Amino acid sequence: MSEEPRPPVRTCLGCGKKQTKALLRRLVLDEKNQPLLDRSQGAPGRGAYLCGPGCLQAAVKRKAFQRAFKKNVALDVTNLEAAFLRQTND
Numbered sequence: 001m002s003e004e005p006r007p008p009v010r011t012c013l014g015c016g017k018k019q020t021k022a023l024l025r026r027l028v029l030d031e032k033n034q035p036l037l038d039r040s041q042g043a044p045g046r047g048a049y050l051c052g053p054g055c056l057q058a059a060v061k062r063k064a065f066q067r068a069f070k071k072n073v074a075l076d077v078t079n080l081e082a083a084f085l086r087q088t089n090d
């Protein structure tokens with residue numbers, strides 16, 4: 001009797017694909033309502049998820065951040081994109 005535990009699944013803000021959390025990047029808001037990459041993947045507060053930098057622009061166009069965080073997000077895409085790229089290149 002062994003049932004595989006189902007890993008938690010989250011939806012990407014950009015493409016809307018459902019993926020396991022391990023394949024997504026978690027974003028949280030800082031005190032200035034600026035989305036940041038949550039490197040620990042476990043920061044407190046509401047999180048939003050993205051597959052990668054490619055989905056960042058799509059999420060911005062869809063205003064998905066505002067919806068996900070339920071507030072007017074002061075989005076600096078350049079910073080966020082750079083953080084994604086840094087992480088990918090690590």
Ligand SMILES: [Zn+2]
Binds near residue numbers: 012013015016017050
């Ligand atoms: Zn995506």
